[in-house]
Amino acid sequence: xxxxxxxxxxxxxxxxxxxxxxxxxxxxxxxxxxxxxxxxxxxxxxxxxxxxxxxxxxxxxxxxxxxxxxxxxxxxxxxxxxxxxxxxxxxxxxxxxxxxxxxxxxxxxxxxxxxxxxxxxxxxxxxxxxxxxxxxxxxxxxxxxxxxxxxxxxxxxxxxxxxxxxxxxxxxxxxxxxxxxxxxxxxxxxxxxxxxxxxxxxxxxxxxxxxxxxxxxxxxxxxxxxxxxxxxxxxxxxxxxxxxxxxxxxxxxxxxxxxxxxxxxxxxxxxxxxxxxxxxxxxxxxxxxxxxxxxxxxxxxxxxxxxxxxxxxxxxxxxxxxxxxxxxxxxxxxxxxxxxxxxxxxxxxxxxxxxxxxxxxxxxxxxxxxxxxxxxxxxxxxxxx
Numbered sequence: 001x002x003x004x005x006x007x008x009x010x011x012x013x014x015x016x017x018x019x020x021x022x023x024x025x026x027x028x029x030x031x032x033x034x035x036x037x038x039x040x041x042x043x044x045x046x047x048x049x050x051x052x053x054x055x056x057x058x059x060x061x062x063x064x065x066x067x068x069x070x071x072x073x074x075x076x077x078x079x080x081x082x083x084x085x086x087x088x089x090x091x092x093x094x095x096x097x098x099x100x101x102x103x104x105x106x107x108x109x110x111x112x113x114x115x116x117x118x119x120x121x122x123x124x125x126x127x128x129x130x131x132x133x134x135x136x137x138x139x140x141x142x143x144x145x146x147x148x149x150x151x152x153x154x155x156x157x158x159x160x161x162x163x164x165x166x167x168x169x170x171x172x173x174x175x176x177x178x179x180x181x182x183x184x185x186x187x188x189x190x191x192x193x194x195x196x197x198x199x200x201x202x203x204x205x206x207x208x209x210x211x212x213x214x215x216x217x218x219x220x221x222x223x224x225x226x227x228x229x230x231x232x233x234x235x236x237x238x239x240x241x242x243x244x245x246x247x248x249x250x251x252x253x254x255x256x257x258x259x260x261x262x263x264x265x266x267x268x269x270x271x272x273x274x275x276x277x278x279x280x281x282x283x284x285x286x287x288x289x290x291x292x293x294x295x296x297x298x299x300x301x302x303x304x305x306x307x308x309x310x311x312x313x314x315x316x317x318x319x320x321x322x323x324x325x326x327x328x329x330x331x332x333x334x335x336x337x338x339x340x341x342x343x344x345x346x347x348x349x350x351x352x353x354x355x356x357x358x359x360x361x362x363x364x365x366x367x368x369x370x371x372x373x374x375x376x377x378x379x380x381x382x383x384x385x
Contacts, residue, residue, distance in 0.1 A: 157231030179385025234268025321354025
């Protein structure tokens with residue numbers, strides 16, 4: 001029995017060791033990949049991992065108190081320091097949320113909503129380019145509303161080269177449950193052999209023209225339409241919203257494009273020249289634009305929100321992690337500062353020790369922060385259900 005007990009303790013220590021390392025790495029601000037991975041894990045799964053560490057600490061401490069052997073004191077110290085480190089990081093996430101009026105449901109964060117499903121959305125083809133269909137996915141609002149529900153349109157990220165809108169399925173269902181007509185939009189992706197900088201934005205506008213024509217069929221009011229997206233999608237919703245409201249962007253498939261009432265963007269690239277020069281993101285700018293800023297200055301200017309500022313810009317909410325290793329945070333902060341100086345309504349939420357993708361796990365602290373902050377922002381600007 002003694003050997004079995006030793007085997008179980010060794011196995012427990014082996015399971016706890018990576019959690020201890022993740023907790024320590026999450027405190028660093030070095031920009032190295034291990035730190036980024038650790039932060040990504042803490043952002044998505046921090047509360048359940050902290051619970052496991054607390055259980056491990058309690059069991060190890062109990063064993064040390066029973067035996068008073070130094071061999072058990074070392075893991076107590078190591079696991080205890082990991083509890084403090086991860087607790088400090090998670091407390092920072094919660095404090096940042098509360099500073100912006102967001103209350104975090106910790107029980108939900110301990111048990112992320114990985115497997116929450118529902119009926120499939122209504123899917124439609126709204127455009128076709130280079131032999132590929134561009135689709136959108138409609139999530140009707142819960143309950144009928146006089147005059148129709150506000151419309152929330154999601155544009156996905158992925159460096160303009162990867163991804164689709166399916167990854168936000170649970171978020172789209174959540175917004176639909178809050179009373180929004182939620183619509184997720186796909187677009188034709190760039191690739192090494194095709195650089196769709198001049199196609200993507202008009203194609204997003206095409207989806208909006210389709211939505212303007214059809215929103216009422218699903219209980220929506222296209223006169224109250226907002227956009228949101230993350231990363232490359234954040235870039236698109238910011239720039240598309242600015243250009244549409246300035247009457248500088250037409251749909252590639254015709255039709256009337258609705259006015260954009262508000263935009264929410266998560267860690268959006270605002271100046272693609274900086275994206276090209278950032279080693280972690282050069283590939284994205286290269287695929288989207290086909291070369292460097294020196295080769296194609298007009299292309300970079302056309303797709304960078306820093307160049308589409310005007311009094312007609314819709315109110316914007318920008319949410320970013322302060323340790324983003326993909327999109328330069330300094331550019332985002334400068335964009336917001338310039339907007340404030342110009343009198344344009346741009347709200348900013350920053351999350352300490354959070355990187356690119358901090359909100360992707362449904363129900364996590366980061367996910368709850370972006371959901372509720374976006375909901376509050378929409379209501380603030382007259383888009384309440």
